[in-house]
Amino acid sequence: MSELRRAHAARKTRRNEGKAGDGAQRHDAIYRAISDAIIEHRLQPGARLREDALSEVFGVSRTGIRKILQRLALEHLVTLTPRRGASVSRPTAEEARDVFAARQLVECELMAQIASRVTESDIKALRDCANRERQALKAGKQSEAIKLSAAFHNQLAALAGNATLSEFxxxxxxxxxxxxxxxxxxGHLGCESHDHDELIRHLENGNADRARAFMQRHLKAIEASLSIAEAPEETPDLYAIFDGSPA
Incomplete structure (x- = not known):
């Protein structure tokens, strides 16, 4: 059997199995697959997300896909427009400024809590994440590095011991x-891995003031690296993006 036929057969099997029993666990896997594709920039801002195509790709009902897209919309990753459907969100300049202002208010203030709670194993885990980000950058895998950079900040926030703030x-x-x-x-990631290494050193030394000041400079540097420019709308090849998805 040719590769094309095998791929078609696999999609047909997933479609028949999925539409017969959409479940929460399956929906979570699809949600993560789409979310990862957005965060890793495999789905570009403005890209249309057709319900029928996603239903075909993942082998679940359009109703299930609609619920997943609504969940992504609540997190501002997807925009739902009447009569046009869903698309990957395209943040405005004002939204970009608001997001970084919010990060300044929250992430910087968590440094004192993190510095007082961080353990040797926490430091090791942070260094491991920063190292994987560095390796991805060296290998030219910018999408993976972007995901690892976000993971680093998420991991860091979790160390403060406040689940609500960590989720935010x-x-x-x-x-x-x-x-x-x-x-x-x-070619500019925004978060450079050496920045993360320096922040880790401040936390390891228990120096909350330096960690806070450094995080302020770090986030300002990311924001300063941005340049306002319009990106063209695109219709992505959903089969290519999600081929072999675990969902």
Whole structure:
């Protein structure tokens, strides 16, 4: 059997199985697949997300896809427009400024709590994430590096011990990835791995003031690296993006 036929057969099997029993676990897997594709910039801001195409790709009902898109819209990763449907959100310049202002208010103030609570194992985990980000950058895997950069900030926020703030920062980081996709300069990640290494050193030394001051400069540097520019609308090849998806 040819590769094309095998791929078609696999999609047909997923479609028949999925539409017969959409479930929460399956929807979560699809949600993560679409969310990752947005954060990693495989789905560009403004890209249309047709319900029928996504239903075909993932082998679930359009009703299930609609619920997933609504969930993504609540997190500002997807925009739902009457008669036009869903598309990957394209943050405005004002929204970009608001997101980074919010990150300044929240992430910087968490440094004192993190510095007082961080353990050796926490430091090791942070260094591991920063190292994987560095390796991705060296290998030219910018999409993976962007995802790892967001993961670093999420991991850092979790160390403060406040689940609500950690979840909020996670959403801000996801929106920041979209902002970088729209306004970021080619070849500039925004979060450089050496910045993360320096921040880790301040936290390891228990120096909350330096960690806070550094985070302020770090976030301002990311925002300063952005340049306002319009990106053309595109209709992505959903089969190519989600081929082999675990969902």
């Amino acid at each position: 920062i996670g959403r801000l980081c996801s929106r920041s990835s979209l902002i970088l996709a729209v306004y970021g300069n080619t």
